[in-house]
Amino acid sequence: MKKIFNQFYVNLFLADRFFLALGFCVLLFLLKFFFSWLGDLPIIAFGVLMVILAVDVFVLYRLNSGLEAKRNTPKRLSNGDENPIQIEVQNTYGFSVGIRIIDEVPHQFQLRDTNFYLHLKPSEIKFINYKLRPTKRGEYSFGFIRAYVKSPLGLISRRYNFDNAKVVPVFPSFINLGQYELMAISHHLTEFGIKKIRKVGQSSEFDQIKNYVGGDDIRTINWKATARKGSLMVNTYTDEKSQNIYCVVDKSRTMRMPFEGLSLLDYAINASVALAKVAMLKEDKAGLITLSETIGAVVPAEKKSTQLNHIMQVLYKEKTRYLESNMEMLYSTIRSVIKQRSLVVFFTNFESLSALQRQMPYLKRIAKYHLLLVVFFENTELKSLSLTPAQDIEGIYYKTIAEKFIYEKKVMAKELNKHGILSILTTPQNLTINIINQYLALKAQHKI
Structure with missing residues (x-):
């Protein structure tokens, strides 16, 4: 009682x-x-x-339960993307009620304003839809759904507590993977900023002989088949397949820098997942290596259907470290794990030319055996500072320093290219598009 x-x-x-x-x-x-x-x-x-x-x-x-409510969430959330959350509310009273809903979202979002107001008729069901954008990978715990119900008299409100507690994991960004897949299949990647690459030459992998149509390359005419058929026939070729594509993700302190809520590591992880997806669509093999002061995860390149999920599971719990990357250990790992010439995409960041020069000997040794693509980041804060007009002497000083660092980044890219190492200098926001563009360009040029 x-x-x-x-x-x-x-x-x-x-x-x-x-x-x-x-x-x-x-x-x-x-x-x-x-x-x-x-x-x-x-x-x-x-x-x-x-x-x-x-x-x-x-x-x-008078009713033990005059209201029903439940939360519908995805099995996992996509990091850095807007994820849909739905609350279903049903009125089981015999009269209309006014309801205030408070959803206890995970503490990582730091939200205190998830309040929703509804008016429900008898037996009516309504849905509340909103979105959450996580900026860190890991486990997110949802709490109670608290509903405050008022009758038409409106003198009091009765609170209902629905124990809808649930732990939802946040994985590397996967919401747009389906769109990339659709665009890749339909050859309309330009809708996402991915360029159409003009193919140079042809691969050595023969596909079929077909009738000549206007626009076919006359250099591919098969004269023997033409003589037999009595009409022009041409050879067609396909891209080389089953090439190894390895994403190497740096977890050192240089990757802790945040942009729009996400760290550079998160941007690199999201781009790695997208690149692995597109590579597997092109029937290449995708692999992964993570490193900091030690080697972290190593996923050998495969193109089986479960490979992408395996890569996401590995990247799910990866975190930045506080020490510098051990490039010597990376080189020895690549030499022992990757047995054939592969595309190695190294996601890292250099804040000074001296930092690049310390790693250059190891990068050149890796590039000797593999096609190495180094991806590092523009500092968007410095770029905006350099474009802001200076108002005083202090402003001129800051503007000059910002322009110096921006110029150093461009020098780093030229230094890498001078030693035969491909590079991409990109903003974090454009990383995924730029890396997929580069991969498709290398495929078109038959460098992999």
Whole structure:
């Protein structure tokens, strides 16, 4: 009995309408001192208020459960993307109710304004849809759904607590992977900023002989087949397949820098997943290596259907470290794991030319055996600072320093190219598009 009373007391809240009505009654009692003709009117008004209050309590509490609510979430959330969340609410009372819904979203979002207001007719079901954008990988815990219900009288509200607690993992960005897949198959990647690459020459992998049509390369005419058929026939070729594509993700302290809520590591991880997806669509093999002061995960290149999910599972818990990358260990790992010439995409960041020069001997040794593509980042804050007009001497100083660092980044790219190492200097936001563009260009040029 005591437990039932406590539940009743804890979940009952007096509404603003009750306090307004109570204030009116107090005003009547005060006026009675000056206007005796009011008589028993204040007492009657207060008694009517108490009766209405009792009726309101009765209609809201006569059912054990006058409301149903549940939260529908994806099995996993996509990092850096807008993820849809849905709350389903049903009114089982025999009258219309007003409802205030508070959803206890994971603490990582730091949201205190997830309030929703509904008006439901008897037996009506409504859906609340909103979106959440996580900026860190890991486990996110949803809490209660708390609903505050008011009857048409509106003097009190009854709280319902729906224990819809759920832990949802946040994986590297995967929402757009289906769109990349569709675009890759239909050859309309330009809609996502991915360029159409003009093919140079042809691969050595023969496909079929077909009739010549206008626009075919006359250099591919098969004269023997033409003589047999009596009409022009041409050879067709396909891209070379089953090439190894390895993404090497640097987890050192240089990758902790944040941009728009995501760290450089998260941008690199999202781009690695997208590149692996596109590579497997092109029937290449995708692999992964992560490193910091030690080698982290090593996923040998495969093109089986479960490979992408395996890569995402590995990247799910990867975090940045506080030490510099051990490039010597990376070189020895690549030599022992990758047995044939492959495309090695190294996601890292250099903040100074001296940092690049320390790693250059190892990069040149890797490039000796594989096609090495080094991806590093522009500092968008420095770029915006360099474009801002200087207002004083201090502003001129900051602008000059920013331009110096920007120039150094361009020098780094030229230094890499001078030693036969491909490079991409990109903003974090354009990383995925730029890396897929480069991969498709290398495929078109038959460098892999």
